Amino acid sequence: MSKLKIETGSSPAGERFSITVTEKGPYLVYGRPPLAEQFIMPNENNESWYFQEGRHFSTEAEPTALCRCGASQRKPYCDGSHEKAMWDPTLTAHSEPLLDKAEVIEGGTLDMTDNPKYCVFARFCHPEGDAWSLTEQSSAPEARRMAIREASMCPGGRLTAWDKSSGKPFEFRFEPSLGLIEDVTIGSSGGLWIRGGIALRRETGKTYEIRNRVVVCRCGQSANKPYCDGTHAAIKWRDNLEGEPVGETLPEEVY
Template identity: 50%
Template sequence: MAKTIQTAIEAGSRMAPAKFYIKITPDGPYLLYGNPPMDQEIIVPNDEGSSWTYRKGNHFSTTEEPTALCRCGASKNKPYCDGSHHHTDWDPKETASHKPLLEDAEEYIGPTMVLADNEEYCAFARFCDAYGRIWNLVQTAESQEERDLVIHEAEHCPAGRLVVWDKETGEIFEPPFDPAIGLIEDPVIKVSGPIWVKGGIRIESSDGSSYEIRNRVTLCRCGQSQNKPFCDGTHVSAKWHDKLPMEQEAEVE
């Protein structure tokens, strides 16, 4: 009998309509339901070469129900599954905890804001270093300009490992995402990143339980994460690239 775990919703997030969800198959692809839009999300650096924003690249169809997305990293038809998981060397086992992300997060308390960080979910997108490391910035941020920079760096973390809120009011700052799927591309370091799940789309484990609902989640796309189904940044050390075409190279802003 499948293990049943009550679905939690992270503070500051809201669950997408029930038609949107991702089912993880035991030794195969992600099955995407609800036909949300799916586009490349290309990381664009600032004038200092640090990650600063995203630019949409190519659009991909999700008109099939469900749409099978590769999670072993070996498909020749990315981002879709082509059955390569049957004959490639990878470990499909889910190893991530079902505990809420914030439960094991470390807090950094500043004069006006609090930052929570759960490093286990780092997707190595590097927005946290854009104009100073966010862990240092939050501890001195008082002016609106300083607060806006902290919020920008936190909200652009695709994995949601970084969550920031107002110290006085408790307001959590989250981007207002609609349900959507992104395929992260990182031209600066010449790798392809995870599947970016936006807008509170439910992720269902192969055992039938659901992971915590979050506004921002990144799923492993290279097949090598040690925190499956979530990305842990291994695509960077593995120098993994999906070989999908991009409309143009990222431009400096």
């Protein structure tokens, strides 16, 4: 068996947690991680600012089958609609580590890695000045703080802030858990947010790189499956789960 690839700054979840991406059907979730809606909440300028938890869903069935074609009438669960839905289930994503193809933005006290292939259009990278400019200005304490926050809030892991002196990345410490992203501002539902180093693998047993934060497609239309590429925003895909943002919020600080 080949050695697991683990992204720098990430730690694998316990062995009981895993997700299998079936070749032509759903995600099969093992280990019973908590599953809840995660709403992208705006600030006073209508910019993405934090996540707030909504409705919870059971993962007690082992495995729990979650829809990835976008057509199920029992979302977030699979109901077999993938067999008749108009979608292409082909898993097209390459297996190279995310950081291998990432651009490095250099700043005063920070660097930031950026791999646009993993953009999920959550837009946390723009409030208070964009993450790229803030990284370049990171000799200033407030610019540094905001650059770290904006990069670390990126759910798909496109952006990561790195301390220039230690060479270490900044990451929220997530417990193994799953989020169903809901985007209030643009009126769209998003992907499945996999947090805390849960292993994602194909039916062949091949495991994708283990990451602290990654988003996989739920609308069935991504061109980088199993990963989300933001297509849900362009087509205004909705899962109609009818939850409300009334729960806990993502911590404001990374450390």
